[in-house]
Amino acid sequence: MAKLQAGYLFPEIARRRAAHLQKYPDAKIISLGIGDTTEPIPNVITNAMAERAHALSTIDGYSGYGAEQGEKKLRAAIAATYYADLGIEDSDIFVSDGAKCDISRLQVLFGSNATIAVQDPSYPAYVDSSVIMGQTELYQQDVQKYGNIEYMRCNPENGFFPDLSTVPRTDIIFFCSPNNPTGAAASRDQLTKLVKFAKDNGSIIVYDSAYAMYISDDSPKSIFEIPGAKEVAIETASFSKYAGFTGVRLGWTVVPKELLFSDGHPVAKDFNRIVCTCFNGASNIAQAGGLACLSPEGLKAMRDVVGFYKENTEIIVDTFTSLGFNVYGAKNAPYVWVHFPGRNSWDVFAEILEKANVVTTPGSGFGPGGEGFVRVSAFGHRENIIEAARRLKQLYK
Amino acid sequence: MAKLQAGYLFPEIARRRAAHLQKYPDAKIISLGIGDTTEPIPNVITNAMAERAHALSTIDGYSGYGAEQGEKKLRAAIAATYYADLGIEDSDIFVSDGAKCDISRLQVLFGSNATIAVQDPSYPAYVDSSVIMGQTELYQQDVQKYGNIEYMRCNPENGFFPDLSTVPRTDIIFFCSPNNPTGAAASRDQLTKLVKFAKDNGSIIVYDSAYAMYISDDSPKSIFEIPGAKEVAIETASFSKYAGFTGVRLGWTVVPKELLFSDGHPVAKDFNRIVCTCFNGASNIAQAGGLACLSPEGLKAMRDVVGFYKENTEIIVDTFTSLGFNVYGAKNAPYVWVHFPGRNSWDVFAEILEKANVVTTPGSGFGPGGEGFVRVSAFGHRENIIEAARRLKQLYK
Structure with missing residues (x-):
């Protein structure tokens, strides 16, 4: 156990988010960090x-x-x-x-x-x-x-x-x-x-x-x-x-x-x-x-849920692409992998949290090969995804 | 993994029960083996x-x-x-x-x-x-x-x-x-x-x-x-x-x-x-x-459930006591620990299954110190407990 480094990634992000909220109690944080689903479960289920x-x-x-x-x-x-x-x-x-x-x-x-x-x-x-x-x-x-x-x-x-x-x-x-x-x-x-x-x-x-x-x-x-x-x-x-x-x-x-x-x-x-x-x-x-x-009904309902998040993914991809970033993933997954070449991913994480009140996940939390990237999750209510896109455009315009 | 003996106790009992049913397809088995609850969950829960x-x-x-x-x-x-x-x-x-x-x-x-x-x-x-x-x-x-x-x-x-x-x-x-x-x-x-x-x-x-x-x-x-x-x-x-x-x-x-x-x-x-x-x-x-x-309602409901099983326990205790067996436990637990001095507990298990169609748990399945005992669980519908008691009285009269 003593070999384990720091916290497990997502509790660590939760800790930093809480610290941010303590500093800015009125911050309207949007979480595109931990890949946690946000949409109600279909009634049939x-x-x-x-x-x-x-x-x-x-x-x-x-x-x-x-x-x-x-x-x-x-x-x-x-x-x-x-x-x-x-x-x-x-x-x-x-x-x-x-x-x-x-x-x-x-x-x-x-x-x-x-x-x-x-x-x-x-x-x-x-x-x-x-x-x-x-x-x-x-x-x-x-x-x-x-x-x-x-x-x-x-x-x-x-x-x-x-x-x-x-x-x-x-x-x-x-x-x-x-x-x-x-x-x-x-x-x-x-x-x-x-x-x-x-x-x-x-x-x-x-x-x-x-x-x-x-x-x-x-x-x-x-x-x-x-x-x-x-x-x-x-x-x-x-x-x-x-x-x-x-x-x-x-x-x-x-x-x-x-x-x-x-x-x-x-x-x-x-x-x-x-x-x-x-x-x-x-x-x-x-x-x-x-x-x-x-x-059959449940499968259709699940495909609708997946489809909804995939639309979110497109909004996020369009946002970063329009800002000149190289983005990866997204086509086959609810995650957009955004490249910030030469930058430390915890720094980028902190910058986006501090200036846009948006939580992402620093790429290096997934291993050294993730350095220079952040993961942006497409799990979110549509209005939050749109608002996050607006803030990110403001930040990186 | 290779060190593990035979099956985990309860799957092993399930296997023997299934084998018994294959041999006697019409057997009306009563399970007082695995300590599995049988009564509906109270509505409040x-x-x-x-x-x-x-x-x-x-x-x-x-x-x-x-x-x-x-x-x-x-x-x-x-x-x-x-x-x-x-x-x-x-x-x-x-x-x-x-x-x-x-x-x-x-x-x-x-x-x-x-x-x-x-x-x-x-x-x-x-x-x-x-x-x-x-x-x-x-x-x-x-x-x-x-x-x-x-x-x-x-x-x-x-x-x-x-x-x-x-x-x-x-x-x-x-x-x-x-x-x-x-x-x-x-x-x-x-x-x-x-x-x-x-x-x-x-x-x-x-x-x-x-x-x-x-x-x-x-x-x-x-x-x-x-x-x-x-x-x-x-x-x-x-x-x-x-x-x-x-x-x-x-x-x-x-x-x-x-x-x-x-x-x-x-x-x-x-x-x-x-x-x-x-x-x-x-x-x-x-x-x-x-x-x-x-x-408060849930606690009362749980106490009722526990009380029901404790009444079952008393029926089982009375049964074995009336047959001259020494029984242990029961007062503070839903289990009756019945002593069959000098006998192999898997043999007793097999005898009770074969002759009374009642599943118990052989004591030696819980360690060598359980040899010579069987555990009788009080989890069961009341009519099954009463019927099991009747059959056990028949078997050991």
């Missing part, structure tokens, strides 16, 4: 959750402990909706209380001797959970990296896909696509290379697809679209950013039965044991919501 | 959850990510309800998705080098999570124990409280009271000894109080009733067995700010970091339910 809650007060509708792996119907609906024709079955799917929680359970599965690689920049939970599990060596202040983690640099020069020829073998490769924070979605060709790389090295890919429904082009929405991926990959996903479930808590992880440790033992069998020992299933009310999400 | 679900569909009522530590109002209500006058503050309370999940997060906090002691018998999650974290050595078949875990024998001879003079020092002491499975609640005098033992040894007690509301006598309901406990103990608790929340998932853990590692660093600070990195808070709908549980 909350109605199902309310109905399940009421049913729990009846003798017939009451249920106690559910299967730790999730309700059968929900597992089946996830398999049918997101993995039809990909050979993923209900039994490969573990329903969870969210992707972040599953990443940490996966780290418990891999244990303290596992070696990991991460995209640089990437969502901090991979690295922080690795540090907590004792997989890493000390933080090296000069390079802003932990020892014993491979940071796979992803930047505009390499199209946000790492040069795998320079990446040493690790046991585990965390790969988030569409990426948080850069918004880059890996192409079929890139993922094919990644799968081959993992297979050649005997590595397991943990593929975080929490933003897959934001993909607009023909990038794969699941790693399992790549032939052979079932033998090398785990996929984790979430309802958070599709249905506004960041507070409701529901996600899932796919561990294909084809994925084996080097001794031939199925990874899913051990993960199942972790899930049964360290977890007791997602809330049954949240699971009822998940099932409603995957009904 | 589900109404609050349904209301929160509906509110999530409104602009004003929507909320995304909550505080990882739980909503302020709920933390305050827990502190006021269960820890008034004990010096525990809102900020000491971490709301969770259940005690089992928090035990595993605590194990991540303690890490793979921690040494642990457990009551023998005790709830299997302490030992299994310890094995998964790599704290233990191999399972020793002859003594049915893992190496590097201290098993503190609790039996009728010592009043189900271990002889601490024979227990070596460990970093962590898991202590469940009222105990699952024996039903024994430690007295004030016993807990005072335990706190002194931990203080003398520089150990941390993880006190599992999930059944505290079942206490009928003057046994402490919280370890923090013992002077000095705040400097040596963590307490974990749950709404599961009070409000029927086994499927809804809501609990909490108290880490007092007074609890320090030997280097003076507050344990709560590190646990907070674990919670922020490996967890994203309990479902907001479940938290609304928790808040309703702690309203």
Whole structure:
């Protein structure tokens, strides 16, 4: 624990935001920082959750402990909706209380001797959970990296896909696509290379697809679209950013039965044991919501929510582009990755907070490869996005 | 992982139950095995959850990510309800998705080098999570124990409280009271000894109080009733067995700010970091339910639920007593610990399942000290408890 640096990124941003508010109590802060959904959950979904809650007060509708792996119907609906024709079955799917929680359970599965690689920049939970599990060596202040983690640099020069020829073998490769924070979605060709790389090295890919429904082009929405991926990959996903479930808590992880440790033992069998020992299933009310999400009406409602945030993304992209900034991501993700060449990203964060009362996320919080960038989240009410755009234009005109 | 024995106890029981049903498809099985609540959740609680679900569909009522530590109002209500006058503050309370999940997060906090002691018998999650974290050595078949875990024998001879003079020092002491499975609640005098033992040894007690509301006598309901406990103990608790929340998932853990590692660093600070990195808070709908549980109406409703199960307990106690068995527990817990001297507890389990179609839990599943006992759970509809009693009288008359 002592190795961990400062605060986890988002609590740290919350702290700085609170300090700003203390200094300027009247500041009308707009938060485009933490990627937290803002739009109400569609009625078709909350109605199902309310109905399940009421049913729990009846003798017939009451249920106690559910299967730790999730309700059968929900597992089946996830398999049918997101993995039809990909050979993923209900039994490969573990329903969870969210992707972040599953990443940490996966780290418990891999244990303290596992070696990991991460995209640089990437969502901090991979690295922080690795540090907590004792997989890493000390933080090296000069390079802003932990020892014993491979940071796979992803930047505009390499199209946000790492040069795998320079990446040493690790046991585990965390790969988030569409990426948080850069918004880059890996192409079929890139993922094919990644799968081959993992297979050649005997590595397991943990593929975080929490933003897959934001993909607009023909990038794969699941790693399992790549032939052979079932033998090398785990996929984790979430309802958070599709249905506004960041507070409701529901996600899932796919561990294909084809994925084996080097001794031939199925990874899913051990993960199942972790899930049964360290977890007791997602809330049954949240699971009822998940099932409603995957009904025809629910799917349409989720696509509308995603579409709304994608319109926000366009407004943010237009704003920065019109100011002469280079922006990345955005097309396949609710994040705009804005380049401030040569500048320190915490300085840019502070400048935008101080002068525009807008909270962003400093790129370097996602790894040294994020230095010089800030992540602008498209999660916000439309009027706030428009007002933030106005202030940013004022600031950088 | 390879060190883990067989299945986690309850999935294993489920497997045997399924096998029995396959053999006798018409068997009317009554489950008094896994301690799973059966009675509907009181309306005052589900109404609050349904209301929160509906509110999530409104602009004003929507909320995304909550505080990882739980909503302020709920933390305050827990502190006021269960820890008034004990010096525990809102900020000491971490709301969770259940005690089992928090035990595993605590194990991540303690890490793979921690040494642990457990009551023998005790709830299997302490030992299994310890094995998964790599704290233990191999399972020793002859003594049915893992190496590097201290098993503190609790039996009728010592009043189900271990002889601490024979227990070596460990970093962590898991202590469940009222105990699952024996039903024994430690007295004030016993807990005072335990706190002194931990203080003398520089150990941390993880006190599992999930059944505290079942206490009928003057046994402490919280370890923090013992002077000095705040400097040596963590307490974990749950709404599961009070409000029927086994499927809804809501609990909490108290880490007092007074609890320090030997280097003076507050344990709560590190646990907070674990919670922020490996967890994203309990479902907001479940938290609304928790808040309703702690309203005057909700508290009354929970006491009624607990009272109902306690009546079940009496029926089970009377049944076995009338058949000449020695039974333990029961007074302060929803579990009856029935002695079958000289018999193998899996054999007794199989006999009761085979001949009475009643599922119990074999005592040895909770540790070698449980051999010769079965745990009979009082969670059941009244008519099932009465029918199970009838069949047991038939079987053992």
